[in-house]
Amino acid sequence: MPKLGELLTATRGRGRLDWTDWLSYGYLALGVLLMFGPVLWLVLSSFKTPAALTEFPPRLLPYGQAMVKVEGQPEALPLYRAKLPNGSTSEMVELRRIGIQATMIDPKHPDEQVQVNIRDRQPVREFHLATENYVDIFGKFDFGRFLWNSVFITVVATLITLLFNAMAAFALSKYRFSGQRSVFLLILATLMIPPTIVLVPNFLVVSELGLLNSLWGVIWPAVATPTGVFLLRQYMLTLPDELIDAARMDHASEWRIFWRIILPLSAPALAVLAIFSIMWRWNDFLWPLIVLSRTENFTLQLALNAFQGELTTQWNYLLAMTVLTLLPVTLVFAFLQRYITTGIASAGIK
Amino acid sequence: MTALKYHVVSLPGALARAVLGVFEAPMRALQRVLGVPRIGWAFVAPNLIILGLFTFLPIAINFYYAFTGGVQLYPRERPFTGLENLATLFQCTNYLDPSTCNKDLFWRAIYNTAWFALLQVGLMVLFSLVTALVLNRKILGRGFFRGVFFYPVLLSPVVVALMWKWVLQREGVLNALLQSAGVTGVQWLNDASWAFFWSVFVSIWAHMGFYTLILLAGLQAIPADLYEAAQMDHASPWRSLTRITLPLLMPNLLVVVVLALIRAVQVFDEIFVLTGGGPGSATLFIVQFIYQTAFAESIRLYGIAAAASLVLALTLLVLTLVQLRISRAAVEGGGGRRDA
Numbered sequence: 001m002p003k004l005g006e007l008l009t010a011t012r013g014r015g016r017l018d019w020t021d022w023l024s025y026g027y028l029a030l031g032v033l034l035m036f037g038p039v040l041w042l043v044l045s046s047f048k049t050p051a052a053l054t055e056f057p058p059r060l061l062p063y064g065q066a067m068v069k070v071e072g073q074p075e076a077l078p079l080y081r082a083k084l085p086n087g088s089t090s091e092m093v094e095l096r097r098i099g100i101q102a103t104m105i106d107p108k109h110p111d112e113q114v115q116v117n118i119r120d121r122q123p124v125r126e127f128h129l130a131t132e133n134y135v136d137i138f139g140k141f142d143f144g145r146f147l148w149n150s151v152f153i154t155v156v157a158t159l160i161t162l163l164f165n166a167m168a169a170f171a172l173s174k175y176r177f178s179g180q181r182s183v184f185l186l187i188l189a190t191l192m193i194p195p196t197i198v199l200v201p202n203f204l205v206v207s208e209l210g211l212l213n214s215l216w217g218v219i220w221p222a223v224a225t226p227t228g229v230f231l232l233r234q235y236m237l238t239l240p241d242e243l244i245d246a247a248r249m250d251h252a253s254e255w256r257i258f259w260r261i262i263l264p265l266s267a268p269a270l271a272v273l274a275i276f277s278i279m280w281r282w283n284d285f286l287w288p289l290i291v292l293s294r295t296e297n298f299t300l301q302l303a304l305n306a307f308q309g310e311l312t313t314q315w316n317y318l319l320a321m322t323v324l325t326l327l328p329v330t331l332v333f334a335f336l337q338r339y340i341t342t343g344i345a346s347a348g349i350k
Numbered sequence: 351m352t353a354l355k356y357h358v359v360s361l362p363g364a365l366a367r368a369v370l371g372v373f374e375a376p377m378r379a380l381q382r383v384l385g386v387p388r389i390g391w392a393f394v395a396p397n398l399i400i401l402g403l404f405t406f407l408p409i410a411i412n413f414y415y416a417f418t419g420g421v422q423l424y425p426r427e428r429p430f431t432g433l434e435n436l437a438t439l440f441q442c443t444n445y446l447d448p449s450t451c452n453k454d455l456f457w458r459a460i461y462n463t464a465w466f467a468l469l470q471v472g473l474m475v476l477f478s479l480v481t482a483l484v485l486n487r488k489i490l491g492r493g494f495f496r497g498v499f500f501y502p503v504l505l506s507p508v509v510v511a512l513m514w515k516w517v518l519q520r521e522g523v524l525n526a527l528l529q530s531a532g533v534t535g536v537q538w539l540n541d542a543s544w545a546f547f548w549s550v551f552v553s554i555w556a557h558m559g560f561y562t563l564i565l566l567a568g569l570q571a572i573p574a575d576l577y578e579a580a581q582m583d584h585a586s587p588w589r590s591l592t593r594i595t596l597p598l599l600m601p602n603l604l605v606v607v608v609l610a611l612i613r614a615v616q617v618f619d620e621i622f623v624l625t626g627g628g629p630g631s632a633t634l635f636i637v638q639f640i641y642q643t644a645f646a647e648s649i650r651l652y653g654i655a656a657a658a659s660l661v662l663a664l665t666l667l668v669l670t671l672v673q674l675r676i677s678r679a680a681v682e683g684g685g686g687r688r689d690a
Contacts, residue, residue, distance in 0.1 A: 020487075020587070021487075024484045024487055024489055025489070027480070027481075027484050028484060028495050031481065031498060031499060032498050034555070035498050035499060035501060035502060035555070035559075036498060036501075038513050038514060038517050039501075039513065041513075041516070041523055042516060045516060054521070056521040056526060057526035057529060057530065163369075163396075164396045164397045164400065165397065167393040167394070167397065168394045168397035168398075170393055171389075171390035171392075171393035171394045172390075172394065175386075175390035176387055177388050177390040177391065179391075180390060183394055183398065186398075186401075187398075187401065190405050190406075192666070193405055193409065193663075194612075194666065196616045196640075196659075197660075197663040197666065198404075198405065198408035198412055198659070199640060199641065199645075199655070200412060200415050200640075200644050200652050200655050200659065201407070201408035201409070201410075201411035201412045201414075201656070202404055202408045203644070203645070204408075204423055204424075204425070205403060205404060205407060205408060205411070207423065209403075220403075220404065221400070221403075223400055224396075224397045224398075224401045224404070224405075229397060253374060253377065253378045254377065254381050254386065254389050255370075255373055255374050255378065255381075259366075259369070259374075260370070279504055283504075283506035283507065285507055285619045285623075286619060290641070301506055301507075301508040304508045304509070304512060304623075305508055305623055308512060308623065315516065318512065319516065322512045322513065325506065325508070325509055326505055329504045330504075333497075333501060333504050337497050338493075340504075341497070341500060
């Protein structure tokens with residue numbers, strides 16, 4: 001215990017926390033609340049039933065109507081705390097309801113039916129995770145299809161990005177050919193041309209190539225990332241040329257040198273680019289919105305956007321889909337946080 | 351067990367061998383034709399072809415669209431109209447009042463974007479700086495806190511927007527909290543000023559972690575002996591901040607400001623999902639104007655959209671040139687010190 005105290009107060013090399021430390025921790029605590037609060041609220045809400053979602057003010061944890069299995073009844077019935085005609089209050093289940101009159105029975109004496117005005121009863125709530133929100137979206141909305149589209153675009157585009165960018169980086173770092181410098185500058189120059197300013201002409205190019213409403217129409221324009229070429233080139237410049245010379249002595253072809261020597265040695269840089277590419281493609285929105293207009297081609301992001309207009313009355317499904325969309329990125333982040341943050345700090349890319 | 355292990359290990363290996371085999375024969379043939387240094391062209395070709403098709407060619411076509419009219423997508427069917435599209439965009443009796451303009455939405459989008467960029471970048475850089483300064487102190491769980499601030503950067507804009515929409519809705523948690531504090535709830539996204547406020551807020555929330563990280567890297571590169579020397583001279587913490595930290599961080603700060611400006615001018619995803627540009631045109635920004643003009647209206651005015659793209663491209667070009675200048679100055683000026 002004294003060890004813990006020592007640990008907590010071990011700041012600025014002195015024995016105790018001064019007011020600036022308290023201020024810092026206060027700021028960070030507020031930051032945690034503000035940054036994680038909405039995410040936590042989203043996840044908690046996604047486990048609520050539609051009835052619990054319309055409650056105002058909302059409860060923190062997901063609660064649902066308690067259901068009780070009563071002898072002699074085929075299905076579980078909703079439990080209420082009802083005020084009986086004789087003035088007493090008791091926990092009763094609802095058998096059926098006509099207008100404002102509910103026919104209720106006591107679970108302990110299933111034979112005695114009582115008529116209760118619905119104003120004289122309160123539903124009994126218990127902690128209940130509405131996992132059906134997550135199950136239903138696969139049956140009701142073709143969620144599996146959107147998931148597949150997103151996974152396909154992300155995986156295929158990332159593989160092609162890694163291959164093409166590594167090839168270009170290899171040529172720009174390990175050869176001296178005429179025009180090389182211009183090629184490098186040309187690729188770097190595209191850093192200055194964000195896709196937002198060529199939306200209209202790119203739409204023409206993609207439609208002329210017959211890629212409208214095709215997942216490839218999202219993949220091809222995205223694979224030649226200048227950031228990737230730059231990142232990999234900087235890394236490959238640090239690989240010793242002697243390795244290549246030795247391989248040439250053994251009559252290895254240039255492609256074999258690239259594939260067998262350079263690529264495996266560039267694994268750390270390739271991993272960083274792979275993480276970035278996965279995040280870019282998974283989160284893409286504007287370009288897929290333009291290229292993919294048929295529902296069956298929608299990515300998760302497009303499906304979420306389309307549903308938020310239609311499903312405002314069915315927030316339970318929308319929230320469950322949102323959580324499933326955020327899950328992969330969260331897992332990647334949880335396991336690879338160190339690589340991502342150092343990658344960004346050193347390369348300054350996003 | 352061994353069988354499973356064998357499969358797991360050999361699948362990538364088999365794939366790698368397959369790709370090697372497919373490409374090796376043609377590349378070997380090319381190598382024979384081109385010779386060794388020029389084989390480099392074969393290696394850069396795929397990347398260059400993609401860039402040519404989807405970046406350089408579109409820039410040229412964009413000019414063509416901007417100077418032709420009509421609603422046809424195919425260039426040959428579009429009549430040449432010269433500067434008419436640009437003239438239509440800039441047709442205003444009073445440039446300060448969008449409602450006097452022919453394309454009033456364009457001017458609203460321009461003013462909204464300008465205000466948004468100013469507010470969002472200013473506040474975001476301020477918060478990022480404060481957060482980076484706090485995270486640069488000797489605090490417990492620094493990695494955890496850094497992760498917390500960075501996490502939203504990775505979330506997709508659509509997820510971010512839906513999450514905040516859920517928080518901000520009429521019977522949402524924010525209004526519930528306000529009510530418990532005795533304040534009446536607000537329909538946040540149905541009010542023009544509040545919708546704009548939340549656009550700025552959500553955008554800062556989603557992106558500040560990235561800039562915090564860059565500034566933190568800059569702070570950690572400042573040599574510790576400078577602070578020790580300041581302590582010897584009994585300089586106050588405030589004086590160390592204004593005389594050591596901020597001047598040495600200035601190159602990073604400038605880069606961050608310009609980078610954030612370049613992103614802010616292109617704001618679209620989060621806000622489009624959060625507010626749809628509304629209420630009215632209160633949160634309509636320039637990229638959404640381009641998107642709507644070209645792709646979301648029944649009459650698709652590609653020419654007007656392309657002309658608006660040119661205006662956006664010009665803005666970005668200026669910002670990028672400023673950025674290049676600053677980073678070069680940073681490399682020449684502060685670079686030596688940072689490497690030390």
